[in-house]
Amino acid sequence: MRALTIDRKLARLAAARLAGAVLPGSGAAVGPLTLRDVDVPELPAPDWLRVRPRLAGICGSDLATVDGRSSRWFEPIVSFPFTPGHEVVGDLDDGTRVVVEPVLGCAARGHDPLCAACAAGDLGRCGHLAGGTLAPGLQTGFCCDTGGGWAVAMVAHPSQVHAVPDALSDEDAVLVEPTACALHAALAAEVTGDDTVLVIGAGTLGLLVTAALHRHSRPRRLLVVAKHPEQRALASELGADELLDPDATRRGARRATGSLSIGEGASLRLAGGVDVVLDCVGSAETIADALAVVRPGGRVVLVGMPAPSRLDLTPLWQREVSLIGAYAYGTEHRLPGSPRTFDAAMALVADAGLGRLVSATYPLDRHVAAIEHAAAAGARGAVKVAFDLRHEKERDRL
Amino acid sequence: MSPRPGFVLDVDRTTPPVLFHHGEQLKLERLPADRSRIVYPAEPLPALRDPDAAILAALLEPIDSEPLPSLLRPGMKLTIAFDDVSLPLPPMQRPDLRQRIIEAVLDLAAAAGVDDVVLVAALALHRRMTEAELRHALGDRVYDAFAPHGLLTQHDAEDPDALLFIGETDRGEEVEINRRAAESDLIVYVNINLVAMDGGHKSTATGLSSYRSLRHHHNVATMRHSRSFMDQESSALHSSNWRMGKVLRDAGIKVFQIETTVNTDTYGADGPLAVLQKREWEWTGRDRATFLAMQKGLDAMPTRLRRKIFHSWRSPYGLTSVQAGEIEAVHKVTTEHVYRQHLVPVEGQTDVVTMGLPYISPYNVDSIMNPILVMCLGLGYFFNLYRGKPVVREGGVLIMSHPTPWEFHPVHHPSYIDFFEEVLADTTDPVEIGERYEERYATDEWYRHLYRTSHAYHGVHPFYMWYWGSHALEHLGDVIVVGGDPRAVRRLGFRPASTLQDALEMASDTVGRQPTITHLHNPPLLMADVT
Numbered sequence: 031m032r033a034l035t036i037d038r039k040l041a042r043l044a045a046a047r048l049a050g051a052v053l054p055g056s057g058a059a060v061g062p063l064t065l066r067d068v069d070v071p072e073l074p075a076p077d078w079l080r081v082r083p084r085l086a087g088i089c090g091s092d093l094a095t096v097d098g099r100s101s102r103w104f105e106p107i108v109s110f111p112f113t114p115g116h117e118v119v120g121d122l123d124d125g126t127r128v129v130v131e132p133v134l135g136c137a138a139r140g141h142d143p144l145c146a147a148c149a150a151g152d153l154g155r156c157g158h159l160a161g162g163t164l165a166p167g168l169q170t171g172f173c174c175d176t177g178g179g180w181a182v183a184m185v186a187h188p189s190q191v192h193a194v195p196d197a198l199s200d201e202d203a204v205l206v207e208p209t210a211c212a213l214h215a216a217l218a219a220e221v222t223g224d225d226t227v228l229v230i231g232a233g234t235l236g237l238l239v240t241a242a243l244h245r246h247s248r249p250r251r252l253l254v255v256a257k258h259p260e261q262r263a264l265a266s267e268l269g270a271d272e273l274l275d276p277d278a279t280r281r282g283a284r285r286a287t288g289s290l291s292i293g294e295g296a297s298l299r300l301a302g303g304v305d306v307v308l309d310c311v312g313s314a315e316t317i318a319d320a321l322a323v324v325r326p327g328g329r330v331v332l333v334g335m336p337a338p339s340r341l342d343l344t345p346l347w348q349r350e351v352s353l354i355g356a357y358a359y360g361t362e363h364r365l366p367g368s369p370r371t372f373d374a375a376m377a378l379v380a381d382a383g384l385g386r387l388v389s390a391t392y393p394l395d396r397h398v399a400a401i402e403h404a405a406a407a408g409a410r411g412a413v414k415v416a417f418d419l420r421h422e423k424e425r426d427r428l
Numbered sequence: 429m430s431p432r433p434g435f436v437l438d439v440d441r442t443t444p445p446v447l448f449h450h451g452e453q454l455k456l457e458r459l460p461a462d463r464s465r466i467v468y469p470a471e472p473l474p475a476l477r478d479p480d481a482a483i484l485a486a487l488l489e490p491i492d493s494e495p496l497p498s499l500l501r502p503g504m505k506l507t508i509a510f511d512d513v514s515l516p517l518p519p520m521q522r523p524d525l526r527q528r529i530i531e532a533v534l535d536l537a538a539a540a541g542v543d544d545v546v547l548v549a550a551l552a553l554h555r556r557m558t559e560a561e562l563r564h565a566l567g568d569r570v571y572d573a574f575a576p577h578g579l580l581t582q583h584d585a586e587d588p589d590a591l592l593f594i595g596e597t598d599r600g601e602e603v604e605i606n607r608r609a610a611e612s613d614l615i616v617y618v619n620i621n622l623v624a625m626d627g628g629h630k631s632t633a634t635g636l637s638s639y640r641s642l643r644h645h646h647n648v649a650t651m652r653h654s655r656s657f658m659d660q661e662s663s664a665l666h667s668s669n670w671r672m673g674k675v676l677r678d679a680g681i682k683v684f685q686i687e688t689t690v691n692t693d694t695y696g697a698d699g700p701l702a703v704l705q706k707r708e709w710e711w712t713g714r715d716r717a718t719f720l721a722m723q724k725g726l727d728a729m730p731t732r733l734r735r736k737i738f739h740s741w742r743s744p745y746g747l748t749s750v751q752a753g754e755i756e757a758v759h760k761v762t763t764e765h766v767y768r769q770h771l772v773p774v775e776g777q778t779d780v781v782t783m784g785l786p787y788i789s790p791y792n793v794d795s796i797m798n799p800i801l802v803m804c805l806g807l808g809y810f811f812n813l814y815r816g817k818p819v820v821r822e823g824g825v826l827i828m829s830h831p832t833p834w835e836f837h838p839v840h841h842p843s844y845i846d847f848f849e850e851v852l853a854d855t856t857d858p859v860e861i862g863e864r865y866e867e868r869y870a871t872d873e874w875y876r877h878l879y880r881t882s883h884a885y886h887g888v889h890p891f892y893m894w895y896w897g898s899h900a901l902e903h904l905g906d907v908i909v910v911g912g913d914p915r916a917v918r919r920l921g922f923r924p925a926s927t928l929q930d931a932l933e934m935a936s937d938t939v940g941r942q943p944t945i946t947h948l949h950n951p952p953l954l955m956a957d958v959t
Contacts, residue, residue, distance in 0.1 A: 290873060
């Protein structure tokens with residue numbers, strides 16, 4: 031079957047890194063990503079299921095991998111060659127349409143008993159992380175045994191699949207996984223109705239975090255840093271009270287909070303500040319912005335996958351700021367009834383009509399164009415770019 | 429030869445290109461023949477030969493008041509308030525009139541044995557003056573005698589301990605002014621009345637007041653009912669200030685008003701900028717060469733250098749009158765003098781008015797003319813320099829030439845930056861702006877801090893700039909900015925044009941193909957008396 035795969039070829043990784051540094055997304059043409067025929071992944075255990083993807087999104091972490099700029103942190107917890115794609119809506123062999131919850135926790139890995147986190151439903155915090163019956167891979171889409179969504183077929187453990195209601199379109203469904211990430215982060219931020227909250231970034235994750243905060247947390251004031259016109263329009267629709275330009279983040283946060291400030295330009299920071307910042311970009315610049323504008327004792331949540339960065343953490347210390355991460359999903363104990371994040375995300379997708387964030391789809395053949403489009407999504411007026419597998423010829427023959 | 433009055437020139441095919449100021453640059457533009465006219469200012473009126481003698485005479489022989497010496501006595505509390513850096517424009521050559529007057533007042537006070545004297549810069553919500561600016565306005569002798577002892581102060585409209593609530597007008601307008609001034613036995617207010625708007629009760633009721641007071645007349649409703657705010661008789665702005673003045677007077681606050689008028693000798697009879705004060709068809713070959721060299725030189729310079737050169741210019745204005753005494757009586761005489769210099773009879777309105785905006789406005793002395801100030805200078809000040817009715821008809825088009833950079837002085841105009849980024853990105857409707865945003869900016873602690881301790885305009889000031897243009901915004905069918913940064917111009921809600929010809933073409937959308945055009949040849953200043 032046809033699949034996009036990533037091999038551990040150092041020369042190609044280096045080429046991708048160089049190309050991606052010049053033009054984000056251009057690692058697709060010269061890097062480790064290739065379209066080729068591979069064997070259909072075998073079922074790791076009898077209870078596993080085969081999934082034929084319909085749509086598979088391109089995520090920021092995928093782009094980092096394609097451009098060779100992922101953190102080396104991941105090296106022991108991925109296995110090559112792997113097929114990327116962890117934002118997946120697909121069909122089971124019995125025709126059930128499902129979305130895949132890609133975290134490979136204890137149940138999927140065959141650990142028995144489950145670790146404490148997995149037993150509590152918090153798969154993102156799995157205490158085993160690797161091992162068991164599968165090759166390393168923190169998620170489907172980074173594991174050589176499971177395949178990924180950028181292929182005609184992949185495999186999933188029953189604990190990973192969630193049936194999609196008929197009311198949701200494929201476009202809605204492919205947004206469930208990133209929405210779950212966003213929802214998990216929004217809830218981890220522990221925002222109250224008295225808080226002024228700043229969301230940095232209005233790509234897919236930033237917009238979904240905005241929607242999640244608007245629906246579940248209702249902060250007193252929700253500020254969103256958005257660069258491009260389409261992002262600004264969507265952020266407003268999804269609940270932003272005020273939009274800030276990226277180069278005016280600090281000034282805008284000061285204005286919104288009426289805080290005193292110290293310094294000018296790049297050294298400007300607030301004496302007071304916003305209560306909570308959710309950084310959906312994860313660059314050194316945005317983290318520095320977050321630390322400059324959060325109030326003493328406030329919280330900064332890293333939602334976007336951070337790049338390796340050099341940071342001055344003095345403000346973290348001097349202002350007693352909490353810097354926390356929000357990764358993946360599991361069970362949302364802060365919501366009534368402690369639902370699975372994916373179930374709550376599915377409701378949010380339906381309520382907010384989030385399928386409209388899918389701006390463009392590509393066949394596997396056009397993966398270079400797809401990756402380049404995704405890497406420049408904001409500038410091109412797009413949000414989510416996905417692969418469309420529904421018309422792949424092999425799909426019905428498998 | 430006596431100076432020639434202002435007049436209106438009908439443009440024909442022989443009319444040479446006309447001067448347009450363009451920020452720190454200069455342009456020559458050709459206007460369409462047979463349907464354009466140019467309003468030229470009067471030549472500078474003769475200056476008084478001995479300003480110091482005239483000042484002393486005004487103090488000793490005031491209007492409707494006892495002579496100043498008889499108002500002074502030992503043990504009294506005397507406050508001398510003076511106009512701030514926003515007047516005159518450009519700043520005048522040394523010695524500044526404020527210095528001349530205050531030295532004369534201080535001599536009389538000393539002779540009378542008055543030893544409790546405090547000077548107050550009447551800032552209202554303007555930025556604090558720098559030491560250099562104060563020295564320029566007051567002279568080194570006055571500065572060195574008062575500043576080291578804390579007796580030279582700058583009005584702080586955000587210091588509750590330095591304000592005194594006086595009362596309300598019969599319309600409920602709150603009157604609150606500088607406590608030191610209010611508690612003095614006498615306030616001597618020293619004005620430079622550059623335009624007809626300046627002076628009268630506005631000096632004390634505005635210059636020494638607070639946001640609590642100012643908001644009653646610095647608002648959209650007042651500005652839209654001031655037709656124009658340069659014409660006291662038709663100005664709701666002045667009516668409000670006059671009501672406040674009555675409250676001050678009834679409260680026993682005694683003001684000895686000193687008002688001065690200067691001529692329009694902005695660029696001098698000779699020197700590098702003299703050509704800007706001449707009528708184009710009278711330019712000599714040397715004038716043309718000077719102008720071309722200056723124009724090309726300015727075009728080739730970095731903006732910062734151009735700005736520095738222009739802002740270092742000091743005008744050689746001549747004093748044309750000085751009068752002192754009772755506020756209203758004094759102001760009546762002052763206004764006659766201002767009108768004598770500025771008024772130019774203009775018959776009928778026009779479809780399109782054009783103007784070249786210079787590098788300076790009241791709020792960017794030694795600073796940057798940011799886009800909000802461009803709007804205020806064009807639609808606030810120049811549009812309102814009329815008596816009777818606006819030069820341009822209702823629904824007509826205003827075309828102004830200015831680079832309109834997306835650039836702000838971070839120290840002087842911090843709240844302007846936010847106003848531009850936040851408020852104007854949302855709406856340009858002055859009413860909506862006032863209702864939704866004004867209070868937050870006016871009470872922002874950071875702006876308050878910068879106003880009080882740095883050299884920043886008050887947080888609410890950009891709102892006033894926008895309100896200043898609200899009459900024009902309501903009156904005009906379109907506003908086009910020639911040569912401006914397109915992004916900044918659009919943020920203002922106006923349309924950008926690359927050239928004047930493009931602008932006139934664009935104006936045809938609103939006023940048809942053959943509109944009448946009137947160009948205001950300003951500065952030097954003029955005020956159109958439109959019948």
